[in-house]
Amino acid sequence: MKNEKFAPARKPRADAERNRERLLAVAKPILEAKGSSASFEEIARAASFGIGTLYRHFPTRDALVEAVYRNETELLAAAASRLAATHAPVDALREWMLLFVEYLATKREMSGALGSLAAGTSQLFATSTELITGAILLLTDRAQASGDIHLTVQPIDLLIALAGLAHAGIGTGWKERARQLVDVLIAGLRTVPRTVPRTPAAKRRRHA
Amino acid sequence: MKNEKFAPARKPRADAERNRERLLAVAKPILEAKGSSASFEEIARAASFGIGTLYRHFPTRDALVEAVYRNETELLAAAASRLAATHAPVDALREWMLLFVEYLATKREMSGALGSLAAGTSQLFATSTELITGAILLLTDRAQASGDIHLTVQPIDLLIALAGLAHAGIGTGWKERARQLVDVLIAGLRTVPRTVPRTPAAKRRRHA
DNA sequence: TCTAATACGGAGGAACCCTCCGTTTGGCAA
DNA sequence: TTGCCAAACGGAGGGTTCCTCCGTATTAGA
Numbered sequence: 001m002k003n004e005k006f007a008p009a010r011k012p013r014a015d016a017e018r019n020r021e022r023l024l025a026v027a028k029p030i031l032e033a034k035g036s037s038a039s040f041e042e043i044a045r046a047a048s049f050g051i052g053t054l055y056r057h058f059p060t061r062d063a064l065v066e067a068v069y070r071n072e073t074e075l076l077a078a079a080a081s082r083l084a085a086t087h088a089p090v091d092a093l094r095e096w097m098l099l100f101v102e103y104l105a106t107k108r109e110m111s112g113a114l115g116s117l118a119a120g121t122s123q124l125f126a127t128s129t130e131l132i133t134g135a136i137l138l139l140t141d142r143a144q145a146s147g148d149i150h151l152t153v154q155p156i157d158l159l160i161a162l163a164g165l166a167h168a169g170i171g172t173g174w175k176e177r178a179r180q181l182v183d184v185l186i187a188g189l190r191t192v193p194r195t196v197p198r199t200p201a202a203k204r205r206r207h208a
Numbered sequence: 209m210k211n212e213k214f215a216p217a218r219k220p221r222a223d224a225e226r227n228r229e230r231l232l233a234v235a236k237p238i239l240e241a242k243g244s245s246a247s248f249e250e251i252a253r254a255a256s257f258g259i260g261t262l263y264r265h266f267p268t269r270d271a272l273v274e275a276v277y278r279n280e281t282e283l284l285a286a287a288a289s290r291l292a293a294t295h296a297p298v299d300a301l302r303e304w305m306l307l308f309v310e311y312l313a314t315k316r317e318m319s320g321a322l323g324s325l326a327a328g329t330s331q332l333f334a335t336s337t338e339l340i341t342g343a344i345l346l347l348t349d350r351a352q353a354s355g356d357i358h359l360t361v362q363p364i365d366l367l368i369a370l371a372g373l374a375h376a377g378i379g380t381g382w383k384e385r386a387r388q389l390v391d392v393l394i395a396g397l398r399t400v401p402r403t404v405p406r407t408p409a410a411k412r413r414r415h416a
Numbered sequence: 417t418c419t420a421a422t423a424c425g426g427a428g429g430a431a432c433c434c435t436c437c438g439t440t441t442g443g444c445a446a
Numbered sequence: 447t448t449g450c451c452a453a454a455c456g457g458a459g460g461g462t463t464c465c466t467c468c469g470t471a472t473t474a475g476a
Binding site: 012013015016019049050051052053056 | 452453454455456457
């Protein structure tokens, strides 16, 4: 047993750190080309490492994906507070959502994974998920406080919807379509929700 | 060579047709439980068929998925014209989108595949894709003709967004969140799009 | 009943996953 | 510098799934 679980993890060996970087560098283009279905063995081979090494550094696919995109995720999150400081509330939200579309664009093949990143599905994604949700919450809270939008959905759902679009595998023109959707979503948030817009069919649905 | 390619395909043997039905019946619950990651071998075993038989009937996963849900897809498509006949344009659209959410709900695990179904990604999904796009086009065209909505997105993108939400793996409460999103989308479609809402940042983005 | 034409079964090669453990290496202490 | 050992590496191997291929069995029609 020892107390290994409590050991504060002495800093990693220099070679390990170098190798980790090399793995990340090699993994990124492969992930972008082949999507999250890229084989671990291929990545390891491409970096001239044994498969075991890859697994030691990144025990799961999610861990690898998160690490590869951690940096960009942080940049994206940072952009939120910058926009909040320089733009009107709704404009800031809109601009940031457009940035999110750009963010997805690099990783279209990966967007399934990133969708569940946004959704907070995986434990491994926890920190990235927090970054993203924190960013959009900052912007939506502000826009709501100003009275410009009325939140009837969870802000993260807006991003998940966009990620869905990225993921669907529409070919060229995807990005433009996603941008249009951003504007529809924003416009939808601006309108005052009708109180209890229940139709007879909606009641029926409750029992379906 | 012969002319086998042009032979109008004599009707399938009775046993083959029986077996096809049995495969579909067995596949459905398995797909629903395990998602599209369900193994072909498992399905074949569950139906007490050899793996070869399954592959002959459904050469790809997509073919199987489409066949399993073909029926429900047709029902969903049919509902569109019914709603168009009985509801005001926007109400019909909204109700149908809510039905689409229900449609997804049965197959949450499958929604990735169904997303690309909606997107028209796969050749195999061609006919199902047509059914779905035809249905929503009917409703959006009508709502646009009445002047109640202003289409700035491709209607199918609305569905893809919803499928994305289904796919993201949000747990309980998914359906309610999707319904809320439907209302945001509808509200967004109702507003008159601003003419050229370009910000400086948008120009910059063009070169990214 | 006979015989093509169809359909079925499942072995087998290939790809991938992930674990486990013997070997190698880096870095610290003497 | 040298020696030691925790840390890191490599890759064989057992397991799973994919999908093809072809010998065997079954059907439908003459």
